[in-house]
Structure formats: C-alpha cells, structure tokens
Amino acid sequence: MRCPFCGHEESQVVETRESDEGDVIRRRRRCLSCDTRFTTYERAEVTMPSVVKKDGSRAEFDPAKIRASMTLALRKRPVSLEQIDAAMQRIEQKLRSSGLREVPSSKLGEFVMRELKKLDKVAYVRFASVYRSFEDVDEFSRLIKEI
Structure with a gap:
C-alpha cells in the first residue's frame, strides 16, 4: 500500500x-x-446487474425504487420495516447470485411480487394490479383466485 x-x-x-x-x-x-x-x-466490491426496461433502455439497479414500490403497496398494512428490509435483502441476494450482468425489469418485478405475496396478500394484489396493468375486472379476479 x-x-x-x-x-x-x-x-x-x-x-x-x-x-x-x-x-x-x-x-x-x-x-x-x-x-x-x-x-x-x-x-468486497459487488456489482449489481443492470436493469433492462420494457423499452430496451438500461438503468442501474436502484434499491430505493424497489423499496418505494414495496412501501407504497404495503401502505397501511401490518408489515414492519424489518420485514421489508429482509425482503429487500432476499431480492438483492437473488440478483447477485444470478450471475447476470443484465436483468429484465419483468424478472425484477416477479421477484418483488413473490416477496410481497409472502409478506401480505393485499399488498401483493395492489402491486400486481399496477405491475401487470390490468385492463378489466376479470384479470383482477383471476389474480385474487390464485391467492
């Protein structure tokens, strides 16, 4: 040195x-x-994969965006900050262990939905309804029946 x-x-x-x-x-x-x-x-220097958006553009992985989305879906739900932090850590660990240099935003959204489904069903439905851009009530009811 x-x-x-x-x-x-x-x-x-x-x-x-x-x-x-x-x-x-x-x-x-x-x-x-x-x-x-x-x-x-x-x-240790650990790099997270880039996120490939639907339009093909690339952005750095930003955990603050994921946390904001999860917090919004979990608004007024009985889920602690520690549970949200643990879910964030699991998502980041999945991304790191994937070994990918780029990850589609759709895959990242699926990781978030899986974690929300474990934490709170209502938050899962809230996030999924926005994330999947439901067009009608039938799609919404199918999601609720899945749960």
Whole structure:
C-alpha cells in the first residue's frame, strides 16, 4: 500500500480489525519510510446487474425504487420495516447470485411480487394490479383466485 504522506510503496500492517457487521476490514498501517501511521479499509466490491426496461433502455439497479414500490403497496398494512428490509435483502441476494450482468425489469418485478405475496396478500394484489396493468375486472379476479 502506497503511503499517502510520502508516496513510499511499502507499508507494514500494525493492526487489523473487522467491523461489527463483518463486511469491512480496517487496517492500521505504518509507512516503512517516514514511519507515519494511516488507516485503510477493505470491503468486497459487488456489482449489481443492470436493469433492462420494457423499452430496451438500461438503468442501474436502484434499491430505493424497489423499496418505494414495496412501501407504497404495503401502505397501511401490518408489515414492519424489518420485514421489508429482509425482503429487500432476499431480492438483492437473488440478483447477485444470478450471475447476470443484465436483468429484465419483468424478472425484477416477479421477484418483488413473490416477496410481497409472502409478506401480505393485499399488498401483493395492489402491486400486481399496477405491475401487470390490468385492463378489466376479470384479470383482477383471476389474480385474487390464485391467492
């Protein structure tokens, strides 16, 4: 690791600590040239796949958009923030483990619908009715009969 003070290319690790969450390693280092101490942080770099929209355009995966959609569907429903966070983590884990560089927005919507179905049936119907753009009451009743 290059020293940020003198630019020397060698340093010695004096102390290593893992964060409470276990996702970051903090290292105290000492420059072998100027003897100055400095801290570095090490974390895994994980990239999420891009989302391919219906019109063919691509966008970065934005967990805030997914959370907003889920929160809207779950409005005034007896579901805790912890349950929403856990569902978000499962969705993100599915995306990471898929190994895909791009994921269609339709597949992402299906992941969200599966999680909502587990959390709350009413929220699932709310989200599905908007997501699938129901045209008539028959489509809506078919969805309710599925549940």
